[in-house]
Amino acid sequence: MTFESLCTRDFLPGDARDPFGAHILPIYQTSTFVYESPEKIMEVFRGKGEAYVYSRWGNPTVDAVERKIAALEAHGLQKDAKALSLKALLFSSGMAAISALFMAALKPGEKILTSGNIYGTTVELLNSLMHSHGIETVYRDLSDKSALEEALRDDKKIRMIYCESPSNPTVRIYDLAMLSELAHRHGATLAVDNTFSSPYLQQPFRWGADYVLHSTTKYLNGHGTALGGILLSADARFMEEKAWKMRKILGGNSNAMEAWLLNNGLKTLPLRMDKHCDNAARLATFLESHRAVEKVHYAGLDSHPDYFLAKKQMRLPGGVLGFELKGGLRAGIRFMKHIRFCTLTSTLGTPDTLITHPAGMTHVSVPKAQRLANGIGEGLIRMSVGLEHVNDIKADLERALAAV
Numbered sequence: 453m454t455f456e457s458l459c460t461r462d463f464l465p466g467d468a469r470d471p472f473g474a475h476i477l478p479i480y481q482t483s484t485f486v487y488e489s490p491e492k493i494m495e496v497f498r499g500k501g502e503a504y505v506y507s508r509w510g511n512p513t514v515d516a517v518e519r520k521i522a523a524l525e526a527h528g529l530q531k532d533a534k535a536l537s538l539k540a541l542l543f544s545s546g547m548a549a550i551s552a553l554f555m556a557a558l559k560p561g562e563k564i565l566t567s568g569n570i571y572g573t574t575v576e577l578l579n580s581l582m583h584s585h586g587i588e589t590v591y592r593d594l595s596d597k598s599a600l601e602e603a604l605r606d607d608k609k610i611r612m613i614y615c616e617s618p619s620n621p622t623v624r625i626y627d628l629a630m631l632s633e634l635a636h637r638h639g640a641t642l643a644v645d646n647t648f649s650s651p652y653l654q655q656p657f658r659w660g661a662d663y664v665l666h667s668t669t670k671y672l673n674g675h676g677t678a679l680g681g682i683l684l685s686a687d688a689r690f691m692e693e694k695a696w697k698m699r700k701i702l703g704g705n706s707n708a709m710e711a712w713l714l715n716n717g718l719k720t721l722p723l724r725m726d727k728h729c730d731n732a733a734r735l736a737t738f739l740e741s742h743r744a745v746e747k748v749h750y751a752g753l754d755s756h757p758d759y760f761l762a763k764k765q766m767r768l769p770g771g772v773l774g775f776e777l778k779g780g781l782r783a784g785i786r787f788m789k790h791i792r793f794c795t796l797t798s799t800l801g802t803p804d805t806l807i808t809h810p811a812g813m814t815h816v817s818v819p820k821a822q823r824l825a826n827g828i829g830e831g832l833i834r835m836s837v838g839l840e841h842v843n844d845i846k847a848d849l850e851r852a853l854a855a856v
């Protein structure tokens with residue numbers, strides 16, 4: 453079945469049908485499950501059998517959506533001449549998935565290698581909580597192969613490369629095949645936050661990633677109706693014994709209603725992503741030629757340094773773009789004050805176009821020096837381009853740019 457058709461299905465080929473023949477995935481809105489006999493319940497609590505126990509451990513609606521996203525991330529991929537099989541776990545948010553991955557995959561004394569050019573709260577997690585748990589972070593430019601090689605060679609405690617591609621908020625694209633080869637040669641793993649792409653635009657397992665995660669709050673849900681996160685890996689043992697246990701103990705599980713809303717969004721993922729990308733490409737070209745704009749960050753522009761990498765690694769370069777105004781912070785504030793049609797808010801991946809000022813919003817918790825070193829200037833504007841008619845978005849940008 454094609455990726456597009458798989459997205460529309462509530463039950464995957466080979467899945468058991470609902471016992472009542474429901475057409476659409478039912479919402480199993482229950483905290484616990486009941487058993488006829490004490491022997492059965494004791495067996496289930498000992499971890500034997502497939503039965504459900506308690507929705508923090510697992511829930512049929514949540515499981516169905518986990519299997520579907522696993523099928524999408526693995527779609528068309530092979531491992532050892534067999535179809536790639538992935539395990540997925542849904543979490544209450546992207547941050548719950550990221551923190552569970554770090555806690556499950558790394559031990560105190562081990563280190564993560566990443567760039568400072570990632571989601572602000574992930575930087576905050578690394579610099580505060582992970583640091584106090586004895587897991588340190590080494591920051592390098594993930595496009596600088598020799599700097600990465602040197603870091604991995606000199607510090608054997610680095611056990612994971614962590615990467616967002618495209619990155620938040622400067623929309624850099626990183627070479628996942630290069631990163632996985634480097635990581636594996638030095639006995640480390642590669643984890644990829646695929647939130648900005650979705651599996652429709654990019655499948656990091658194709659390029660050798662060991663772990664993939666998403667904030668499902670964004671494109672996968674696609675409508676801004678539910679928070680969520682997902683972690684995926686082909687390492688079934690890691691997922692069942694370590695990551696699942698972390699979710700069970702820390703309680704960062706998703707729930708039936710949020711999973712169901714996520715599944716509704718998945719049904720239109722390819723249609724939405726095509727339109728997000730088409731609108732983003734048109735607006736990037738428009739912004740690049742505007743006199744008030746200093747620079748546009750969008751890998752779909754042939755002037756962008758990551759243009760060829762995006763072509764190799766992604767179906768399309770994504771629906772998020774960044775741009776810097778010539779007047780810096782003052783111009784950024786004036787621009788946002790004159791926006792009428794687009795929405796000023798911090799999330800991304802919804803049907804309406806969203807405008808964010810990273811230095812003052814999503815990345816406010818990142819120290820200013822670290823922000824600037826990673827290209828997150830005071831005048832940088834991030835746009836999550838929506839599904840509206842492109843002329844409406846353009847007219848709003850034209851008016852606001854005229855005012856800066």
Ligand SMILES: Cc1ncc(COP(=O)(O)O)c(C=O)c1O
Pocket residue numbers: 545546547548571616620645647648666667668669679680681799
């Ligand atoms: C790239 C990326 N990863 C992770 C997160 C965290 O996800 P959540 O807000 O669902 O916890 C975000 C949130 O904006 C993000 O943009």
